[in-house]
Structures are given as structure tokens and as C-alpha cells.
Amino acid sequence: MREINVSKIKDAVAELCLKANFELRRDVLKSLKTAVAKEKNPRAKNILKAIIDNARLARTKRIAICQDTGMVIVHLEIGQNVALRGGALKGAVNAGVAEAYRKGYLRKSIVSGALFRENTKTNTPAVIYVDIVDGNNVKISVSPKGFGSENKSAIKMFKPTDSADEIKEFVIDVVKKAGPDACPPMVLGIGMGGTFERCAYLAKKALLRPVGKRSRQRHIARLETELERAINSLGIGPMGLGGKTTVLGVNVLEEPTHIAGLPVAVNVSCHATRSAEKTL
Ligand code: SF4
Secondary structure (H helix, E strand, O other), X not given: OXXXXXXXXXXXXXXXXXXXXXXXOHHHHHHXXXXXXXXXXXXXXXXXXXXXXXXXXXXXXXXXXXXXXXEEEEEEEEEOOEEEEOOOHXXXXXXXXXXXXXXXXXXXXXXXXXXXXXXXXXXXXXXXXXEEEOOOOEEEEEEEEOHHHHOOOEEEEEOOOOOHHHHHHHHHHHHHHHHHHHOOOEEEEEEXXXXXXXXXXHHHHHOOOOOOOOOOOHHHHHHHHHHHHHHHOOOOOHHHOOOOOOEEEEEEEEEEEOOOOEEEEEEEEOOOOOOEEEEX
């Protein structure tokens, strides 16, 4: 049994919060650069260039990519041969988030409840997901999620007899409703299957997959390509001001579900789709 002190997890979470907020993911940056080359609309091209410039400045000057430094989502994959020592895991993760947001001068956006909205002043609690996996490592993925795009996300319980075209229509409608509010170009994480809450989790997890990396399941990869093409022909464009780059990518994660159901969730993310990961 490998022992890991939770202080190491705290330190890693703090480091990853800063990295994610200051350094736009390489895959997102690459897709923005590809989009500049493809865009014909001069205004769209200029907006994309400004987004790339903003990311460069954030990285070099160590300032946040966006003023909305988000609610922190932490995915932990803990090997079943790991013993965590030195205190509570949840406390360590939240201590890491609080430290990073304090040291990095990142905006603290978390309020204590949905109705009683007092700022917690630490940007905690984080939303923490734990998966127990094989092995003796701990993989930590941190994604600060802005709510301009989070608010545009949606879930729908389809009937098992509903077709792929009906699902596509739902996803396209989510994008149309988001319009400029989700700071396009967007990245869509789509969860299909599981239960009501599981498919929302899958949609969130799908955003961790690099943009442009297709699903290994052929029918899902095809759906991703079809959705990207259909959405990018809507003309919403960067910041909603026209152009062919409305989404940088569509990532779908599919899981088994019940014979009587077909849950689908769309987690909308913006051009500041941020995350960073590390394995201990
Ligand atoms: S949607 Fe994204 S880019 Fe827009 S304000 Fe929120 S975090 Fe920033």
C-alpha cells in the first residue's frame, strides 16, 4: 500500500488552480489558432486573435485569463492501493483552492448557498468528484468553471425511442439559446446515458478531453463531427458577432443507461475552457 500525505494533494491543487487560471490549455489554444486560419469573416478573425493575445498575456504576466475565475471542479482518481494520511481529503482540496485564490489574486466567486448568498471569501467549497481506480497513483484534474457559460447548460431526459437527430436538435437549440452569452467560441461537453445526475457529471468530465481528440467509439465520434459542423454553420461566431467558429469542439461521453431512459446533458464551456492535471 502506497501512502500519500494529503498535504501533497493540497499543494498540487493549489498549483493546478494557478496553472489553469493563467495558462490556457494547449489544445484550446491550438484550436483557436486553427480557427483563425479558417475564418473568412474579418471581425471573427480579429476577435479570435484578441482571445489568443489575451491568453498569451495571461501566461506571461501570470494574471487570470478571464475575470470570472470560476467555481473550481476537482476530479480525483484515487488508486485503490493508496492510503491517504495526514488529515481529511476534502479539507486538503479546499485548502489548496483557498491558497491559490488568495496568492494568485483570483476573484473569489463562491457564495454560501443558492439563496443565502454570502461570499465565502475563499472561493471554496470546490465541487469534488472522487473515482476509485486501479493502481497506486492519485490523478488530480482541476477546472475552474465560469458561470457565463455554465448558466447556459441544459439537461433533457429523452425517451429511448428518440433518435440521434432529436438529440442533435436539442444540442443545437442549447447553443442557439446560449448565443453570445457563453462567450463563444464554445466547447461543448455532452454526457449521454447513466441517470439524471450521472449524465450531467459525464458532460462536465467530457470537457477534460482535449479539444479535437475524437471519441474512440465510432458512432460517438461521428456524432461529435456532425454536431460541430451543424453548430459552426449557425453563423453565431466568436463573441456572437458572426463567423464560422461557434464551437471549437464537441466532446461526447456515453455510458450504459436504463432500458426506459436516455438522459442527455450539455455542459457549455466558453473560449476560456480551463483545466490542468497532475498525477502523484
Ligand atoms: S463565460 Fe468564460 S470567458 Fe465568458 S466571462 Fe465566463 S469564464 Fe470568462
